[in-house]
Structure formats: structure tokens, C-alpha cells
Amino acid sequence: MVRQGTYRVVYDCDGDDELEKAFEFMNLAILQAYMSVNVNTAFNVGSVIVIDDVVSSTGYSRELEGNKHSTECALEKLDNIRMARGAVLYTTLEPCSYRLSGKKSCAQRIIECGFQKVFFGVKEPDTFSRCEGVSVLVSAGIDVVCMKMLEEACLEPNRSLLNRDYL
Known part of the structure; x- marks a missing residue:
């Protein structure tokens, strides 16, 4: 039987080392989002894939041919897809x-590759x-883990698509 994962929403780092690192990796993911063609x-x-606290791959929407999502691009850029087993994914939008x-x-x-944890900045709008x-x-x-304090920063690259009331 598969163990149930956990879900939590955080509003600040509160001196937590894991969240402080996550904040930095999430900011790198936000920079990646800005590289997407509107x-x-x-x-x-x-998206940013981190293995043993080291960035192993990054990706952004439509970076690679074939209408690929950012996580898909980051995975394709890994030297070996098996590297993702046990890795952590940081992504601006809910997968x-x-x-x-x-x-x-x-x-x-993400499930097939065996990621252990996913951090994201905002639930995907409908x-x-x-x-x-x-x-x-x-x-x-x-x-x-939802990094709620980064919600607006993660939505900003999508301002043209969203109702201003959402931001």
C-alpha cells in the first residue's frame, strides 16, 4: 500500500532551513517562468529540479518543441530521467x-519519476x-508544499491571461 503524502500551505519561512532553501529555489523557478513565450x-x-540541494535541471513552458510544460522540459534536460527518483521539484504553478x-x-x-516532494507557488486557476x-x-x-507567500510573484508572468481581480 502506498503511503499518503502530505499537503501543507506555508505563509512564511519562520527560520525553517528547508523553507529558506525552498524560497530560493522557487525564486529561480519564477525567473524561469518569465522566459516563457506568451x-x-x-x-x-x-520549474526547477533539485537533487541533494543542487539544481540539476530547469525548465519553462514551451522551452522545448512540442507544446511542453515546464516540468516536462526540466525532466527532458536531465542527463538521466532516473536522477529524478527522490528529487525535489519546485514549480510556480500547481502541477x-x-x-x-x-x-x-x-x-x-512526477509520480512515475519518483519525486519525493513538490513545492509550488499557486494553485492553478480554472x-x-x-x-x-x-x-x-x-x-x-x-x-x-504550497509557498503561499510567493503566490503573486508566481502569477505575475501570467498577468495577461488572468482577470486582474485574481491578482
Whole structure:
């Protein structure tokens, strides 16, 4: 039986070393999101894969050909996909649980690769689909942390897609 993962929302780092590191890696993910080319049909997301406290790969939306999400790009850029087992993912937006294109969701990729933990900055708005990434990951035994204090910074690269009231 798979252990249930945990989900928590944090509003500040409170001197917690893990959260302080996460804050830095999340800021790198935000910078990645800004590298995405704006389109009217998808969010600009950044992702960072960290292994043993070292950045092993980064990615941003549509960085690689084929309408690829940021997590998918970061995974493809790893020297070996098996490196992701036990790694930590930092991403600006909740990992998708469904792709309109029919491709494998980011949540499914995260589970298959064996990530131990995922940090993200904001739940995915319902603009394009109803996302249940957190639930899918937690059910698969992955610990998930929402860095609520970075919500606005994670949404900012998507300002043109979102109702100003959301920001």
C-alpha cells in the first residue's frame, strides 16, 4: 500500500532551513517562468529540479518543441530521467492533472519519476481546466508544499491571461 503524502500551505519561512532553501529555489523557478513565450492558451510556468540541494535541471513552458510544460522540459534536460527518483521539484504553478492535448500530465510524470516532494507557488486557476494536481500527488504518496507567500510573484508572468481581480 502506498503511503499518503502530505499537503501543507506555508505563509512564511519562520527560520525553517528547508523553507529558506525552498524560497530560493522557487525564486529561480519564477525567473524561469518569465522566459516563457506568451500565448493566449497556456500559462507561463517555471520549474526547477533539485537533487541533494543542487539544481540539476530547469525548465519553462514551451522551452522545448512540442507544446511542453515546464516540468516536462526540466525532466527532458536531465542527463538521466532516473536522477529524478527522490528529487525535489519546485514549480510556480500547481502541477497539471490533465492536459487538453491528451499528453501525460505533469502530476503523472512526477509520480512515475519518483519525486519525493513538490513545492509550488499557486494553485492553478480554472482558466483552462480544473486542476487536481495536489490531490493526485498526495494520493500517490508525494509530499506537497504550497509557498503561499510567493503566490503573486508566481502569477505575475501570467498577468495577461488572468482577470486582474485574481491578482
